[in-house]
Amino acid sequence: MNQQVANKVNSLAVSAYKALGTFLLVLILMSFIMYLGMQGFFLVSEGWVVPTVISPTDPEILQLNSQIAQQAAARDKLLAERRDVQSRLANAERTVTAEQEFQERFQTALSSERASRAQALQRLSALRRESHHVRDEIAESSKAFAGLARVRNNTLHEARLLDKEAYLTSNYQLAQMAQSNLTLAEHTVDLENRLDGLKRELLGLDSVRGRSPSQRNQMTTAALLLEREYTRSVLEQARAENTRSVLREDLQALDEAITRYSKLLKTIRDSPYLRAFEGNLTVAFVPYDNLDDAFPGTPLYACMAKLVWCHQVGVVGQVQEGEVSVKHPIRQHFVRGVMVELQLQDGLSVREELLHLGQPPLML
Template sequence: MTLFQKTVVSLYRMLASIILVGVLAAALGYFATIIIYTINREWVAPIILTKSSARVMATGAEAFRARQAVSALEVSRDSLRLEISLQERQQAELRNLLGRFKQAQQVEQRASTDLAGRLGSLQGAHRSHNRQADQLNAASRAMQITIEKDLKAGLITKETAIRSMAQIISMDGAATDSRLNTVKLDEQVRELQDGIRTIEGGAQSTRALESVSRLSALEKELAETEILLLKNRADLQNKTVEFEKLQAIVKTVEATPYFRIAQGETESAPFAFVPYENERAAEVGEEVYSCWAKVIFCSRVGTVTWVGSDEERGFHPVFQRDIRGFLVQLELDEPNAAKDQVLYLGSAPIWL
């Protein structure tokens, strides 16, 4: 074998060795990467969210609508509270007025009953006086005839006859007045008794019916106020529950990373997907590391500033499968680190 041939064979052997070492190194690196991602619990997958993202825009719009609904409900709830306060005051005033009205009605009824009793006892005396007056009137008419006969016969003077006739006329007028007073007294007693019976449920006195009607109107107004008050209280309770639910929705929406971007000042911000198996590493203030070739030559590039709670779906960078987790927001000193396939929280992977 010539020297040239020997050289060619050596070069082939060296190239084969290099290829073999490369293949072995690649396989070793692949298996090392698999082992690292199987053991390591600090890796995260960075993502960049922007204001123009469809999900960010939809979240911002949803939060805006929810806030509008909360504001409208708050105004409606405050209005209901004011209305209920006024109705409660009206209810108290109507109850007070109704109580006073009933009390006054009872006082008047007792007074009317007492007065009717006393007037009733006077009715007997008046009728007795009237009978006596009728008897006197009958005697006066007989005397009047006698006076006229005596005057014609010249037994008495004209002046005496006139005085006697005046006395008779006066007695007759007194008897008439007494009968008239008896009629008035009877009417007063009747009115009092009719009023008492009307208040007790009858229908004999229009004046008493007016009083009963006013009482009924007050009771109706009070009932309507109480019904409206119950309705408004139920509406207030429903609106309060709805308000609390909407507030919870607003808080839920505002707790998402998409809302943070929608309301933020920057057009984009770096986040990272954290699988559930790595959630222990996700804490505010935790340092963020970036590595060359995913696992070596690592350096600190930022910190975690916010940790989310909503579940998100991600894709494993090595095993190529769907995984579940959540998002954290990052503050990066080197913005380009957000374009890496993976980052690490807390420290570099294993001993590298």
């Protein structure tokens, strides 16, 4: 009796083990077939999209915002440098203009001063010639008159026809005449000195203008000071022009760098992730191979187990500019594509792992 019970228990255990093994084998086989079918379907299918939920803590959003902050800070720094360079360039421009005006006015003033000195020299030269002529006539007349008066006075005084007071008065007048001649000689010397001074001033002015090497050897102290001021102005202008040239190159380089940063910022801000996040859009990733089927208005279907028991959940909206790269939902490699706007009937559909374009994949 016990033996029969044991045999029955063993038989049931063996049958149960065989049934379990058969069930597991069928399950494994079905899983394998479903895996191969899924792989085969996505190998040839071009009608699926991957919904994307974008949140403020999304790694892509955080990375893009970080890049925007970094690039904006770098561009703002360049803009500050550009303002500084522009200010220095404007100062250099003003310096060049001021020095050029000074040099032009210096040359005008120098020419005017030389013309004035030349006219004065011409007038003094004419006055000197007249003075020499008058001086010679006065000297000759004074000499003749003094000699005759002295002989006459001596003769009259010896003949006692001229008293002592008249004699002394006559001699005093002759002494005054001699003094007048001496004063006239002093005036002549003073006139000569003024003429020499004007000639030296003219030579000095000509030496500043640098007409010839021989004239530059006639430099006076006043002319030397004038030339130093003019040379200082020329050097300051040259220094300002060099600074201006360098600052213009710096400004051009800064403008090019700012343009590059602006383009980079625009590229980052035009990222589909960022524009979708800032515009509160519901989006999905579409590989380039599937893009022809993702035109606006295309119906979207969500399915159980990715392929069966499907129902429409919305339609496709506008395609977003810019390329993105996303991992394939089945084959786990990255594929390139774009983002499209989704118009879903409910907010839960965006959580689906993938949606199908146009119609259910198996028409179920």
